[in-house]
Amino acid sequence: MLQPPISSLSQELLDRVVDHCVQLPERTMYLVTLSLVDRVFTARCTMHIFEELPLHDSWESKKKFRTKIERKFMILKSNPSLARLVRVVDIKITRPQNAHIFSNSTFLKIVQLLQQHTESSHGIRFQLIGEAISTSDPEQFTRGLIHSSICQTLTTLSLCHLEANVDMFRVCPKLADITLLDVTAGDEVKTPSSAAATNGVVEPLTIERLNYRTSCEAVNQLIEASRTPSTPIINLSKLRILKTSPHERKDMNCVPLLLDMASETLEELYLTTFSTSNIPKESRQFPLRDLVNLQSVTKLRIFEIFAIINCKSKNHTTLHDLRAILCTIPSSNKLQRFDLDVSIYGKQPFQGCLDEDWEGLCAELVRVAAGKLLQFGFFAVVGLKNFNDTRKGHGALYKCIEDRMRRSFVGHPNITFDPLNIITQGYDDPE
Numbered sequence: 001m002l003q004p005p006i007s008s009l010s011q012e013l014l015d016r017v018v019d020h021c022v023q024l025p026e027r028t029m030y031l032v033t034l035s036l037v038d039r040v041f042t043a044r045c046t047m048h049i050f051e052e053l054p055l056h057d058s059w060e061s062k063k064k065f066r067t068k069i070e071r072k073f074m075i076l077k078s079n080p081s082l083a084r085l086v087r088v089v090d091i092k093i094t095r096p097q098n099a100h101i102f103s104n105s106t107f108l109k110i111v112q113l114l115q116q117h118t119e120s121s122h123g124i125r126f127q128l129i130g131e132a133i134s135t136s137d138p139e140q141f142t143r144g145l146i147h148s149s150i151c152q153t154l155t156t157l158s159l160c161h162l163e164a165n166v167d168m169f170r171v172c173p174k175l176a177d178i179t180l181l182d183v184t185a186g187d188e189v190k191t192p193s194s195a196a197a198t199n200g201v202v203e204p205l206t207i208e209r210l211n212y213r214t215s216c217e218a219v220n221q222l223i224e225a226s227r228t229p230s231t232p233i234i235n236l237s238k239l240r241i242l243k244t245s246p247h248e249r250k251d252m253n254c255v256p257l258l259l260d261m262a263s264e265t266l267e268e269l270y271l272t273t274f275s276t277s278n279i280p281k282e283s284r285q286f287p288l289r290d291l292v293n294l295q296s297v298t299k300l301r302i303f304e305i306f307a308i309i310n311c312k313s314k315n316h317t318t319l320h321d322l323r324a325i326l327c328t329i330p331s332s333n334k335l336q337r338f339d340l341d342v343s344i345y346g347k348q349p350f351q352g353c354l355d356e357d358w359e360g361l362c363a364e365l366v367r368v369a370a371g372k373l374l375q376f377g378f379f380a381v382v383g384l385k386n387f388n389d390t391r392k393g394h395g396a397l398y399k400c401i402e403d404r405m406r407r408s409f410v411g412h413p414n415i416t417f418d419p420l421n422i423i424t425q426g427y428d429d430p431e
Contacts, residue, residue, distance in 0.1 A: 018044045050085040052125075053110070055101065056092040059130075065098045069106045076113055083117040088156065090125045099128065099135040102144025111150045123156025123177065136163040138186040145171055159183050164218050166225045170205055170233055177209040178222075185217035204235040210258070211243040213273045216250035223257050236261045243270035246306055252291050263296040271305040272341065285310070287317075289324040300329070304339040304377075309353050311346025319356040326364040335368055339377035346382070348393030358401060362408030365415065375416045378405065 018041060021030040028049055035045035053072065057065040076083040089110075093099050101107050114122060128136055145151040145168070154172040158179035163186040169175055204226070212219050225233040239262035244251050259266065271292070285308040294300060309318045322340075329335060340361075344353050365376060380401060382394045402419045409415050 014040060015044060017041070018048065021045075022048050047085055050082045051087045052090050053086045053088070053114075054090045054092070055107070056090070057094055057098040058092075059094045060098075062095075062097045065095075066104065066106070069101075069104060069110070073106050073110050073113070076110065080117050083113055086114055086122070088123040088125055089114075089150075092127045092129065093132045093135075094129045096132050096135045099132050100140075100144070102141075102148045108148055111148050115149070115153055122150060122153050123158070124150065124154060125156075125158040125160075125179075126162065127158075127160035128162055133161045136161070138163050138165045138168055142168050142171055166221055166233055169207075169222075173205070175205055176207060178207055178211070180212040180215035180218050182213065183215040183218045185221045204232045206235040206238045208238055209241040210236070210239060211241075211270075211273070212251060212254075213245050213275075214248055214251065216248075216254055219251070219254045219258075223254065223261075226261065238262070238265050240265055241268045241270075242266060243273060245273035245275050246271040246288060247275040247285070247308070248273075249286060252288065255291050256293065259293065259297060264298060266297050267299050268302040269294075269297075269300060269304070270302075274306070285318050285321075287321050289321050292325045293328045294325065295328045295330060299334055301334055301336045302339075303335060303337070304341070306341045306343070309342055309344045309346075309356060311344065311350050311352030313352060316352050316355045319358060319361045323357065323361050323364045326361070326368055329368050331367065331370050333368060333370075335374065337375040337377065338365060338368075340379070342378075342380040344380060344382045344397070348397075350382075350393065350397045353397065354400065358404045359408050362405055366409070366412050369412070369415055371414055373414050373416070375418065376409075377418045378402070379419070 018031070018034065021027060021034055024030050031045045031049050035042045035049070053076075055069060055072065057068075060068070076086070091101060093101065126141075141162070141164075145154070151172045153174065155174050156177040156179075157169070157172065157175055158181075160181040160183070163184045164180065165186040169178065207222070210219075210222075222234050222236065226236040236258065239258065242255075242258055242262070244255065246252060271288075294303075305322065307318050307322060309316075326338075344350065346352060365374065368374065380398055382397065398419075405417060405419075409417055
């Protein structure tokens with residue numbers, strides 16, 4: 001039973017507690033623990049725990065992995081109410097002998113069970129790790145999707161460390177959400193099986209969400225498939241959400257074309273994905289102003305970006321570059337939220353960071369807001385070289401930046417400034 005202080009919390013706040021656990025790295029562990037705290041959390045926690053069905057081989061033998069799949073099937077079969085909660089099948093393969101999961105008879109039974117007990121569509125998150133990466137075969141994967149019949153209800157497809165081609169997507173008539181992480185482009189080979197799966201339908205596949213990182217070749221293949229004059233295979237002109245890494249040059253080179261194609265529909269732009277291939281140079285930011293033009297993106301509501309400020313840089317132009325991007329937003333716009341996440345590299349007194357044009361950035365946000373409500377979320381953190389580094393001067397730096405921004409927004413109550421860095425709240429720098 002609820003006991004104070006939990007009993008005094010509103011249902012909305014209780015739901016937010018659960019939703020916060022969903023965002024944590026070890027979400028299942030926290031959700032299970034929270035569900036045991038009080039029965040008021042149980043239903044919502046259970047929903048989130050079982051909305052993803054993990055099928056991870058965890059470097060196990062083929063026999064052990066097969067047994068694991070069978071155990072998951074028996075759980076779902078004996079509890080149809082749990083099967084109805086599943087939305088994403090999360091497949092993670094580490095050993096080559098386990099890569100052919102789509103031909104596993106028990107996996108096929110799981111797919112049939114999900115389709116039987118769930119009215120809505122499903123998603124697949126498929127990731128190859130280590131030695132299993134060598135088994136990546138786009139044609140075989142496509143045949144697997146068709147053979148399992150899950151392609152007919154698939155709305156979300158997330159691929160990691162795979163070779164992919166357009167054919168893998170076109171066999172999923174309801175697919176709208178694509179995530180590509182470290183995905184390379186394979187040759188497009190239209191197999192008889194995939195042709196049959198499309199049932200002769202020539203309507204292009206409409207993608208509404210695209211999230212990619214170090215997958216520029218695969219994305220370019222999607223772009224080319226959508227630009228075919230006679231028979232376009234993919235339709236990117238209805239894209240509503242776009243997410244990629246602002247520090248992957250090749251990935252960013254795809255952005256101008258994507259913005260142009262989705263100029264009338266794009267609502268959310270996230271240049272927030274952390275770079276993986278450029279880690280040795282992560283303390284450098286290359287200019288983005290020539291790659292991100294938002295002048296024609298008429299329905300943009302949310303814009304988030306991850307920026308890097310290096311105090312040792314000769315030219316302190318990170319915010320000047322960002323301001324140039326904001327300048328492309330016309331006065332008549334629909335922007336409701338702008339989030340800026342800044343990683344700062346340097347040490348006290350952080351002069352290079354303080355020399356950045358913080359006031360100019362805020363002035364541009366005032367122009368973009370044009371009197372309407374605008375939420376500005378800001379988070380800054382100084383990068384540490386190792387865990388033994390002290391945080392000397394960090395708190396003072398954060399406070400100085402936030403104070404400068406607050407002063408810039410004086411007289412503009414329509415702008416809600418939300419500095420997300422809680423370090424400034426009661427944080428004392430070490431002596």
